[in-house]
Amino acid sequence: MHHIWTLCFLFAVDFASMLILRLFLTYLLPIYAPIILAWLAGLVRFVILSLGICTVRSRSKLPPWLQGDHLALIGTVLSFLVPFCAAVIALVSLRSSTELLYSWSRWDVFLLCYLLTVTSGILWHQLFPHSTKEKIAVTSSASLRRLITLLQPYVHRFLLVAVFLVLSSWSEMALPSYTGRMTDWIANKEDPSAFTSAIIAMSLITAASAVTEFVCDCIYNVTMSMIHTHTQGQVLRSVLKQEMAFFDSESTGDITSRVTTDTITMSESLSHELSLLMWYLMRVVFLSSYMIMLSPKLTFFTILCLCVITIVPKLTGTFSEGMAVRVQESLSKANQVALETFSNMKTVRSFANEEGECQRYEQRLHDTYQLNKVEAVAYGCSMVATSFSGLVLKVAILYFGGRLVTNGEVSGGELVSFVLYELQFSSAVEVLLRMYPEVRKAVGSSEKVFEYMDRKPQSPSPGSFSPQDLKGIIQFQNVTFSYPTRPDSLALQVSLIY
Template identity: 45%
Template sequence: MSKTSSLLSSLLFASVDACVLGLLRSLQLSPRVFSNFPSPPLAALWTGELIRALILTLLLPFLTSGPCWVPNSELFQTILVLTLHLPVYLTVVRVLGGAVDEEMWAWHSWERMFQGYLVTLVSWIYWSQYVQPVLLSLFRSVSSIWGWKRRPREESKKPTISSLRRLMGFMRPHSGRFAVILLLVVLSSFCEMAVPKYTGHVTDWLQNQGSPDAFTEAITVIAIMTVAGAILEFIADLMYNITMSHLHIAVQADVFQAVLNQEIAFFDSTPAGELVSRITTDTNTMSEALSEKLNLLMWYTGRVVFLFVFMLMQSLKMSLLTLMGLPIIWFVPKFTAQFYQEISVKVQDSLAKANQVASETFSCIKTVKSFANEDGETERYRRCVEDTYTLNKQEALAYAGSTSANSMTTLAMKVFILYYGGVLVTHGMISSGELVSFVLYELQFALVVDALMHYYPMVKKAVGGSGKIFEYLDRKPQIPPDGTLAPENLEGHVEFKNVTFAYSNGNGDVLKNVSLEMKPGKVTALVGLNRSGKSSCVKLLERFYQPQDGVILLDGQPINCYQDAYLRQKISVVSQDVALFARSVRENIKYGCEEASDEDMYEAARMASVHKDITKMSKGYDTDAGEKGGQISGGQKQRIAIARALIRRPTILVLDNATSDLDSRNEYQVKYFLDLTVDGYSKFGFRRFTRAS
């Protein structure tokens, strides 16, 4: 219903406008009116257009809506543009000394009416899509500088920072380099303008049979400017790519650190494969697009500006005709870029799922093979890849459609330019050389605009794909702020007081109103059935999670009051599911404690009853443990993990069923050394949590 009403209003508006123009044309051409009210053509033009504007304005209350392309709030501005653009243009041309008498007498023709609506449509596109957003952005910037208050409605909305602005934030430390690069782009683009300019001079020389010196001078200038432009472009490309490589490393490092700082619950709910995909694949895709595509986009933007300036110098009218065709050409890439941005997010999500399947399969390859489920995992991965393929087909369809539309619009613009240029040459308004120069500029202009339309969606795609990266960068860890306590001496008195805790998976309380006490210098055993909350107590003690109720005290102070790094130093945990890194045994034992000496490492290994086993390995302590410790036995992994905990000389040692994979002999030796350490070194208090099967 609204579309029908808008269409009827548009027809009514155009019909009334046509009637007004017909009436004004009859009055102007009437000999009686002309003899009674003689007036200069420019004054008659202004008078007629003002009358036209007044009548169309009086028509507004009778319209349910304006022309179909214009919002109701902008109808009056649209009428002003429709009726006054020609008087303003001809007045400016007249002031500049141009001949406008012929055009002023034909202002009320049907051709001018159609041209007026076309100019109004183009003007509205320019205003709504480009000028108005820039003005609003400038107004916000000035408002923030001068401290102007926004409306209450605007204050309630949290400002969202676009991904592109965030990317520019990473470039800000290198603003000096980018200023030099921009200068080189300007100089190089200016040098490239010499070829069409002097080609036009050569054309005039051939037509008029000028002096040979003019021809030689033109060829020399073309050669010098071409070489200079190539050298400047090489330097700018080199500086830009080096700078963007540095930015890629910085972004990837920041994303990795931001993810690493998240709480444990975040890793519980987010698959590891997806995290790896975001840190590597997404950042690589974004950096490659910005390194190559944004570079080209910057070059072509510089060229298109210079090309249009030189086109204005050759012919104002042909330049305005070209300018009128730009919004139609620009609308196509803007629409496809938005589609690209939406598709890119879906593609990257699909790739992340596929990476998760592959990562999970390879990390559990022994389980996969033991159950002979290679075909099942292959089918899972194939389904994920097929989803990605479906999205890629949609992306390819959008690319093919935009390319065809771009080619058709640029070709149409070339045809109009050639036709109109021939008319101007016929009327003697420009020379043949100027037409040749303009056509060469316009051909480059069309190629540059086509390149901008090609690379702009790619940059938009990279920006859209970076959204998830900035989500990780902006995400605040859901943990309490770090405490301030870091006493030199910690006794290790732990108390749980009425602690209630539940995981975020909604499976109910794991701990409910639990109270217990672990005294310093004592070995405390927490025994219970599976899923009774023993490991949850360990995770709460490590501050991996926060209890919903109750408090955990350490030496009489809430555990949240201590510095997080201090707690990690004073509390060491060895769990049943030992995690070793794909590094040497030496690096695994000294993990997080690289300043420890080799003697400290040997002592910790002896206490964990693993020193002899390590020395019998092929490379001793330099032996590679393999992925997740897969190159060594389960018992050796547990003892290496115990040595890794002991080398830190913790005040509180937590063993969460840490000897489950040891035989009775090695388990006895580990317990013997631990008990000996507790008794022999009173300054070190140990707490050991063990679980019963």
């Protein structure tokens, strides 16, 4: 109950400050611009809320979910939400944002701001947790850094790939610009020779784009094959350097799965998804540049819509990464059952337990199948959500672009060029959103691989040192031995002196 009264106190202070600010805005509105007053009022509100939060923290203990920076973040969003909305309205709309300032202290608008702030706070806590999943986030970041480390020895090759990628993307992005110019030439009934020149230029640009893309793909695929071969060799070399106790504590199925299945999955995912990620990221950069040159307002509106729909791949990517780890562990258990059966085939045949081993192996495969079904459903939901987000982005951009055309802010040719850029931009964003869960899946598959690669043997590695005079004196003094699975139970304790 004490926490409720604390929050009610902050709420009352905020509402009182809003009423006072409204009185000052009424007198200052004829003198200053509405946007300046909006940000000035937001700054004053931020100072008042910050003082109230500091007072509450010093006099009472807040609940865990409001400790740290959560309450300060909520106060910041509440203070600058309305000024930000007013700035967006002034930038992308022809209407004035004065009415938004007058309705600032109305109870319905006031409660709506709180509702949006609390909703965004909950969503932020779910997307970027700091307490419950901090260990998982650190592990994923470490695995991503290790993946990037694998690419560092081949940085000169990737620079060459980047050069051809820029040339190919620039050539391809120039085509919609020529299409818009052709539309203006046809509409204005200009010289037909200009139309012919544009067709020839577009043909040459298309041929140049195809050649540069071919060279880029060849260099990239050869480089990724080299990385895969080097990585798989490193994993096996690291495993063979481990002490014998490592092979007793780790099952043969797990080791085999990490060296073969996990390494191949990581390399294939990294090769395919990284290629698409680089290609479409470069397309987004060039498309954004051309769109800004055509219509800054429409480009800004596109970026706002994009910021909203990027939440979808974040949610699906986290789930896909966890499912990838569970599927790999399930496959390792199934491989372990098969290897145990093959290693002890005489014992299995002696007890006539072939059917029992088959049932045990099928049960492990059934567990993997159940996980694969969940992963398939999650993948389908991710595809639907990503496609729907792209569709919403297209409709919103086309609607706002139509309003700009009606107001005469863009010409017919510029509209055609922007629509073509927008369609390619939406496709590129959709691919990037779809690639994000796959990249997270590759990160999840690489955790155990890097764990083996980074593991240091507990016993020193064999060297080449040998004494000059070798004598046949053997002494065992207080020699003890225990199994790795039971280190506290001594299986051997002996002393022998010859």
